[in-house]
Amino acid sequence: MKKDNMEKNLKAKFEKYDNMSFQFAEENPYDVMNIGEEKATHKHNFRQEDGQPGDLAHFNTSCLPLKKISYIFLVIALVFALVTLTALLYLEKNREEDQHHQPVFQEKQRKWTGSMGCTFLVSFLQSHISVNNSNRTIIVTSDTDFNITVSLSEKQSPNLISISNQIIGNIMIKKINVHPLMVPSYSSVEDKAILIKTSSISSVLSMNDLEFTSESNTVFPVDKLSTYYIISMTTPLDGLIDSGSHVTVASVMDNTCVSISLVIDRDAKVQHNGSSYGNGDKITIILDSFQTFQIGLRADLSGTTINASHPVAVFAGNRCNNLGDYGFCNMLVEMVPPDDKLDKIFIVPPNVHRYKTQVRIASPIETEIKYSIEREKTSVVVTRNQTIDFFIQENETAVIESIEPLLVNSFAYGSTQPLIFGDPYMITIPGINQYINEYILFVPENFNFSFATFMLKTDSLEHLKINETGIKENQTRYFSTVAVGTSFYSVWTLSIPSGVMKVRTTDGTPFGVIVYGQRKRDGHGYTGNAILSTCKDGWIHIENSCYLISLQRVTFKDALKSCNEETAHLSEHRNIRIERLIGLQLHAQGDVGVWIAATYVQEEGEYLYISDASRVNKNNWANGQPHGGKHYNCAVARKDDNWKWYAYPCRHTFHYVCKKPI
Structure with a gap:
């Protein structure tokens, strides 16, 4: 019964906001721009709450001399003019601040999905000993002009990187040349991560374009x-020689605890800090931002898991491995998508010019897997962290x-072409729910053959466009159709030129794509996207919910209304880990504060969450908060105090976060 009463009180409280006349007299109207300072309140005697002594509505002027009345109204007129001028200045300043704090991705919000983004963290893996001292390359592409900021740890020289610009058609390309000193060594905590920020939505490809041992991988944005x-x-x-496996972890935030639970297929040990770690053991380290930790071993580390206290970037593969009866040793590298962004349904295409493709499935938890090759179907139950393999031929x-x-x-196994004998390469296969409807794909030069394989619904084939043109018949190298549930998908492999391609469907149908290249004693491959995109454009997927960070500052009431219009609710920030992830995004945008879905209920004498009228955790508040004050009834998390909560008048304007469970 008490809970029902509290919910009624909350409802009545917000109904009251609709008719409430807020007062400039509460405080300096500019203080929202200076939230790091303590605010002083200034009451004017001639204006208080409606119906209270001192209100102009109850001020009896008939008992005063006319001269005094004139003075009074003169003062009132002057005060009114000052208030009006102050309000106009406040609105103008707030407008300028809003423009200043607009997220850099606002213009291209339609593409805020999949592997595209504005902030990326990159690291590299060791390669074959003969070329390990060669430079690496990071390719950043966008279909709009953009600026780029590349940051290293303060412990690293900025001379370890250089940036060059290129334009192909309407695609902007920035190539970051990285010195080999930025490649992490084994079993050491080092400051060797690279942070990239762009001013518009971009795609990032990490490229090890080394002689006879190339590899490429898509880099996922920090918010994913x-x-x-x-x-x-x-x-x-x-x-x-150099056929081992390796894993690199790069940290986004300071004081990140990382646990690596080892799964090793043979009697081999990882050495770290004078200790040996074998199958079933756990390595625990603490990383600060820009720091990396890489392990390497001449054994298979498949099934090994990473668990961190804050978001991390993970890269894994083989330093150099030879697969099959053709070709030579090649490095195999992919950026690993996180477990909560994985999918359940996949279409795996063959590799042109390769007689066989090995497919490896890794399962984070126990599950049943069904896979079919042409008309042959197989069902298997796998345990937690188990991997299974099967093979497909060049035409399957x-x-x-x-x-x-x-x-x-x-x-991809070695090539069957007598003049190529291409080496193997590794590709992360996208799930059908990871398909998006637009990609920017970089195709490296100096490869004899380059291919792109598209997986899309058969009835949308005619809508697929490359650089706004249709597909030429002589580009086709492989084509097949498969059934997935009640839908039919086509698998279409095309021969493509080097350079850069903008690929999309004109009807907006999502599709998957992989890109790979082959040359003598070499090969590379990467996926267009392997991140689950269950949230609509502009929303961020974290665990089991989608989050929308507002582009403008609004009042508390308008924040509630905006989230309701999105069939979502204003975030209450109860989960500390998720709150930190959202805070990371807000920090990148330069926001000063964000509304919390909690408000002061006078009848209860404390702050309550709006959703269920439960009490707010006192540990959320900053020191001395929430302070008293008649109109300080809404909660704000402030950037300048590590997102601690502060009490604010509900009429103030801040950014907000909407939450929608999936």
């Missing part, structure tokens, strides 16, 4: 990173379906 990962790679070939396509999310990688 998470804290749980499962690792997949190939089993190193016995007796092959596989379909994988699972009850729980999976990580799926394909590994």
